[in-house]
Amino acid sequence: MKEDFLHYIWQHQYFDKSNLLTVRQEPVQVYRTGFLNSNAGPDFLDAQVKIGQEIWNGSVEIHLKAADWLKHHHEQDARYDQVILHVVWENDQDQQRTDGSLIPVLELKNRVQAGLLQTYLNLKANPYTIPCTPFLPEVPEITKLQMLDRVLLERLEQKGNILTEQLDQSQQHWEEVTYRAIAANFGFKINKEPFSRLSKSLPYAILRRHRHQFFQLEALLFGQAGFLTEEYCQDEYLDELRKEFNYLSHKYSLPTGLQKSDWNFLRLRPANFPTVRLAQLAAFLHNKDYLFSTLLELKALPDYQKFFTATVSPYWQKHYMPGRASKSNQTGMGKDSILGLILNTVVPLLFAYARAIDSQPLIDKALNLLENIPAEHNSITRIYEELSFRNKSAQDSQAFLQLNQQYCTPRQCLACSIGHYILKKQKVAA
Known part of the structure; x- marks a missing residue:
């Protein structure tokens, strides 16, 4: 006990x-x-x-x-x-x-009551991945749904807190926070940390000044990321990028950037290489006047999908790595990657800002976006699907992830509405 x-x-x-x-x-x-x-x-x-x-x-x-x-x-x-x-x-x-x-x-x-104590001990000690598995059939659907609604909001609160901390670090500049959040999520799970470091060493204000010059955007991003060293600059295009970066980095007194060893390539498909994601980030930033204010103005999921859709430069359509030509033709991010950016960047940003200005309509907008994004399917969501939880949209799958991370895996059954129902029923029955 x-x-x-x-x-x-x-x-x-x-x-x-x-x-x-x-x-x-x-x-x-x-x-x-x-x-x-x-x-x-x-x-x-x-x-x-x-x-x-x-x-x-x-x-x-x-x-x-x-x-x-x-x-x-x-x-x-x-x-x-x-x-x-x-x-x-x-x-x-x-x-x-x-x-x-x-x-x-x-x-x-x-x-x-002995039965209440024994039920608690069973929840804590049973071998199931989800501790309440044997008891779930007796739990009303409304109790499960209420818990999923609760953990979904908890997840958005946690993500919003991270953005609020970044807002404090950037002198309350929502555009800078938006840029950092988007850049970090361009790295997805494997390269999120180096992309985050890159965005902190290369402020959005600088990139925005060059938003109409595709070539300069690539020079800044690839140079600060550490991919414009002599090791990589093996063709004319990359050599020109290197020269441009040397000029711009001196002009803006940029701090020392990242190195090749900071990036993860292992067990990634070429389409997910950080070099490809950098090219896609440059394409996304090209001709974008504002980020955060635009995200607030957009209405529906198709509008956000269009916002993130961008075609990479001709060089990166034929390359996965600097100096290495590829037979395939990469034009930009796929649909799933764009939906991932909306899920992990736009929704938390809208929620964080809604909380900051106390706007329920904006919270509803964030939740509506989640409801319209297709459900995620992975090893965690499958566990709950096999236990008859409905996984219809990203609202459900995000709730499953939070429930698993914060309650089921650490066996925090006493803090869970489902666990509370099971124990309460045992007390009444005793």
Whole structure:
């Protein structure tokens, strides 16, 4: 058993409250459980409990054993002087506040139904990838849908928080944040980190000045990415790019860029090489006056698809790597790649900005985009599809990813609405 189970039991009051007494036989009445504290300090804040004839307002601390108070060094922390009740599974030692006063203790070991505890232990210990697999048939569809809606918003909040941090770092410049987010996602999963570093070393303001000069965009991007060294410049076009980059990097005093070793080529298809993605990024930026403001103005999914559709320069239509000609003809990003950019860049940007200006219509717009993007299909989504979860759109598949990462894999069943339903049903049945 872990403390999270006792947190759950206390929060929902899932224990026998008849003739409730402290270990010193003082009557206890719980008026307010308090709210779970995710920061440092006692576990539950702003609780109200009547002990004996006295009503106390303060905090509740929870441990498996009372001696854990000392193990966690609470006796040295004045924040724990506000604890009005020490809730434990087993009381093995009286504890005191810093002033020497005894802390009232409520022991739960003999007050929790055995079936509820066993269901919790089964969820934690069973071998299934999804802990609640054996119980899912009994969970109502509405409970599953509510949890999926919840985790989808959590996922958008998390992505939005990352963008908000970048906004603070870029002096509240949404165009720069948009450029960095788009550039990072041009690297997709394998090269996201180096693309992100590239965007930070090559500001959007510089690229925008040259948005009408395709050649200069490529010179800046490929040069700062480290692909215009003598090792790569083996033909006339690349040599001209190198000369242009040397001039522009000196003009703008660009910092030292990336190197070949920063980029990942291993086990990638040529169409996904970072060099190809750089060429596609240059094509995307060509003739784009604004990024963020345009994304706000566009209406429907086809408009966003058109926005990201661009044809690479003639050189990169015939090359996957600098100086190496290819027989195939690459014109630009495919449909799936564009949908991936919309999913991972546009939707979080709209959501983050909507939250910043408190705009529900903009949140609805972001969610509507997700609903119209086809569902993702991968090893994670297949797990939920096999358990009869419907995967109709990117709203569903994104929710599955969040549910899996934040709840199912770490077995945070007590924080999940589905797990809560299963445990609550067990309590009622007992």
